[in-house]
Amino acid sequence: MSLDFFHLDDLYTEEEKLIRESVRDFVNNEILPIIESHYHAGTFPMDLVPKMAEMGLFGIKTSTEFGGSGANYTSYGLAMQELERGDSAVRSFASVQNSLVMFPIEAYASEEMKKKFLPKLADGTFIGCFGLTEPDFGSNPGGMITNAVKTDSGYLLNGAKMWITNGTLADVAVVWAKLDGKITGFLVEKGTKGFSAPEMKGKHSLRASVTSELIFEDCEIPEENRLNINGLKGPLSCLSQARFGIAYGALGAAMAVYDSSVDYSKSRIQFGKPIASFQLVQEKLVWMMSEISKGQLAAYHVGRLFENGKARPQHISFIKRNNVDIAIQSARLARDIHGANGILDEYPIMRHAANLESVRTYEGTHDIHTLILGEDITGIAAFS
Amino acid sequence: MNILVCISRVPDTASRIIVASGGKTIDNTGIKFVVNPYDEIAIEEGLRLREKNGGTVTCVVLGTEVSKDILRTALAMGVDKAVIIKTADDNYDSYFTAENLANYAKTLNPDIILLGKQSVDYDSLQMPSTLGELLNMPSVSVVTKLTIEGTNVTAEREVEGGKEVISSTLPCIISAQKGLNDPRYPKLPDIMKAKSKPIEEVAAIEVAARVEIVGLEMPSKKRIGKLVTDSEVDIAEIVKLLHEEAKVI
Numbered sequence: 182m183s184l185d186f187f188h189l190d191d192l193y194t195e196e197e198k199l200i201r202e203s204v205r206d207f208v209n210n211e212i213l214p215i216i217e218s219h220y221h222a223g224t225f226p227m228d229l230v231p232k233m234a235e236m237g238l239f240g241i242k243t244s245t246e247f248g249g250s251g252a253n254y255t256s257y258g259l260a261m262q263e264l265e266r267g268d269s270a271v272r273s274f275a276s277v278q279n280s281l282v283m284f285p286i287e288a289y290a291s292e293e294m295k296k297k298f299l300p301k302l303a304d305g306t307f308i309g310c311f312g313l314t315e316p317d318f319g320s321n322p323g324g325m326i327t328n329a330v331k332t333d334s335g336y337l338l339n340g341a342k343m344w345i346t347n348g349t350l351a352d353v354a355v356v357w358a359k360l361d362g363k364i365t366g367f368l369v370e371k372g373t374k375g376f377s378a379p380e381m382k383g384k385h386s387l388r389a390s391v392t393s394e395l396i397f398e399d400c401e402i403p404e405e406n407r408l409n410i411n412g413l414k415g416p417l418s419c420l421s422q423a424r425f426g427i428a429y430g431a432l433g434a435a436m437a438v439y440d441s442s443v444d445y446s447k448s449r450i451q452f453g454k455p456i457a458s459f460q461l462v463q464e465k466l467v468w469m470m471s472e473i474s475k476g477q478l479a480a481y482h483v484g485r486l487f488e489n490g491k492a493r494p495q496h497i498s499f500i501k502r503n504n505v506d507i508a509i510q511s512a513r514l515a516r517d518i519h520g521a522n523g524i525l526d527e528y529p530i531m532r533h534a535a536n537l538e539s540v541r542t543y544e545g546t547h548d549i550h551t552l553i554l555g556e557d558i559t560g561i562a563a564f565s
Numbered sequence: 566m567n568i569l570v571c572i573s574r575v576p577d578t579a580s581r582i583i584v585a586s587g588g589k590t591i592d593n594t595g596i597k598f599v600v601n602p603y604d605e606i607a608i609e610e611g612l613r614l615r616e617k618n619g620g621t622v623t624c625v626v627l628g629t630e631v632s633k634d635i636l637r638t639a640l641a642m643g644v645d646k647a648v649i650i651k652t653a654d655d656n657y658d659s660y661f662t663a664e665n666l667a668n669y670a671k672t673l674n675p676d677i678i679l680l681g682k683q684s685v686d687y688d689s690l691q692m693p694s695t696l697g698e699l700l701n702m703p704s705v706s707v708v709t710k711l712t713i714e715g716t717n718v719t720a721e722r723e724v725e726g727g728k729e730v731i732s733s734t735l736p737c738i739i740s741a742q743k744g745l746n747d748p749r750y751p752k753l754p755d756i757m758k759a760k761s762k763p764i765e766e767v768a769a770i771e772v773a774a775r776v777e778i779v780g781l782e783m784p785s786k787k788r789i790g791k792l793v794t795d796s797e798v799d800i801a802e803i804v805k806l807l808h809e810e811a812k813v814i
Contacts, residue, residue: 195637195760207750237754260753
């Protein structure tokens with residue numbers, strides 16, 4: 182049983198709940214027993230890829246025609262929640278595959294490309310990555326330097342991307358570049374001459390995730406590999422999908438540290454009684470419970486807005502910003518409640534806390550989402 | 566192979582159970598209901614038998630409309646057909662359940678009936694044997710390994726301090742114990758497909774109750790642990806308790 186203070190379960194459909202429960206069992210049995218060792222080693226658990234594919238965790242919203250499950254936004258969100266209850270790295274892997282690779286291919290690629298890539302991405306034989314951020318252009322993607330030049334047979338791609346989840350593992354990269362000054366997308370296949378994807382090392386966060394650079398040196402991209410979308414709205418539409426999953430995912434991490442805190446505080450005896458009987462501990466538990474419950478209501482509501490075609494990017498900024506923020510603060514409080522034990526890998530606290538540091542600044546930093554909402558209120562953009 | 570799996574809908578074992586006003590039922594508010602965990606093992610065994618021998622797995626539940634949710638889980642796991650024997654309310658006893666399941670089983674004429682060794686709500690442990698009696702079929706309970714060759718059935722079951730191997734023939738009733746298999750996870754595409762599969766409805770037959778719940782009470786909160794020290798005498802006592810009571814060594 183997970184935290185459900187407001188009986189939100191009454192609002193979820195049978196299949197949404199079943200998807201959540203099934204993914205939860207999968208995470209408990211397949212991810213939790215192995216994740217700490219991968220976190221320590223700084224490796225992604227590749228054995229999980231075929232298992233996740235078999236579960237249907239790639240292409241959750243993708244049409245069944247292309248090997249997906251054809252589920253709705255809320256189901257996708259709940260699956261991400263459960264994966265991140267396990268680890269942000271595994272959720273990140275699934276976010277990229279679903280929202281940043283399969284979504285743009287289904288939305289913007291030709292039928293031929295959809296048939297070529299989507300079934301393989303769904304069954305896990307192909308891994309995808311998404312290249313938008315550059316070494317010098319993070320919050321300001323519109324300033325990107327990576328560019329494409331039209332040639333007789335297609336395009337010549339030059340530039341570099343950074344902080345790319347799954348880059349080194351990827352069989353296909355969705356890469357955003359400027360063509361005649363306008364941003365457009367390209368599908369760059371592994372093995373393309375001039376394309377390399379070295380792994381970035383030395384992370385203290387998302388250690389079980391592969392993060393890479395993408396380097397393009399005179400890469401020849403065939404005409405059919407270009408996506409049919411122009412402007413920043415292309416990559417931003419993908420990010421809206423992924424950020425929605427992150428908002429649900431952050432709740433998973435928050436619930437993991439909250440559950441551990443409740444259990445620990447009831448069993449840890451100090452001064453002859455469980456520390457759960459102390460007011461300062463109860464206050465922390467209540468803060469977590471309240472904020473997670475509010476985050477659950479907000480995520481649920483934005484899912485339904487999406488499904489009714491009413492979600493605005495600002496709604497997504499709200500839940501991404503809020504839910505990651507309360508998750509990271511919950512991890513901080515959980516660390517206090519667990520005392521010294523909070524730093525050990527016997528408990529999931531520090532792993533989630535460190536992971537959430539990345540989640541806070543990727544897919545739009547906390548501050549950029551603040552400014553998106555600030556602009557929404559005032560009509561004045563503080564970042565343009 | 567015509568396989569029938571009987572399942573029941575029980576509160577998730579992690580749920581916090583509260584006795585409802587009136588003192589005869591539990592308060593369902595906020596409780597998550599799931600497929601009885603032992604029945605999940607029975608479903609899995611049914612699916613494996615079908616995968617090996619071909620045939621059909623039919624899953625049946627007795628209960629009110631809400632019980633359809635666990636049939637969706639069974640459909641998502643891969644059963645071919647889902648049936649609900651519909652009751653007017655939740656006030657029925659094990660005998661009512663057994664008579665109704667037997668009544669349905671007669672219409673299906675299955676080669677094998679699989680079910681959990683017990684439901685984790687009331688823990689009555691009556692269904693496998695009562696069904697066996699009502700259907701005049703051999704019934705083997707608490708099975709941890711099942712082998713079927715033709716119509717010959719070999720079932721291993723746990724007994725105190727060892728295992729017992731039983732031979733029988735189809736048609737028979739097998740009740741599942743933990744260890745028989747690891748139930749599969751319902752996969753997302755199958756969950757989506759299960760949504761549109763039909764659930765057959767059958768009306769429950771009237772059966773007079775043989776058991777009445779007089780009252781439910783919460784267990785007392787008295788400490789059940791035993792306090793021992795690290796003295797020589799107590800260490801011997803701990804070893805004895807671990808061996809004889811906890812049975813872990």
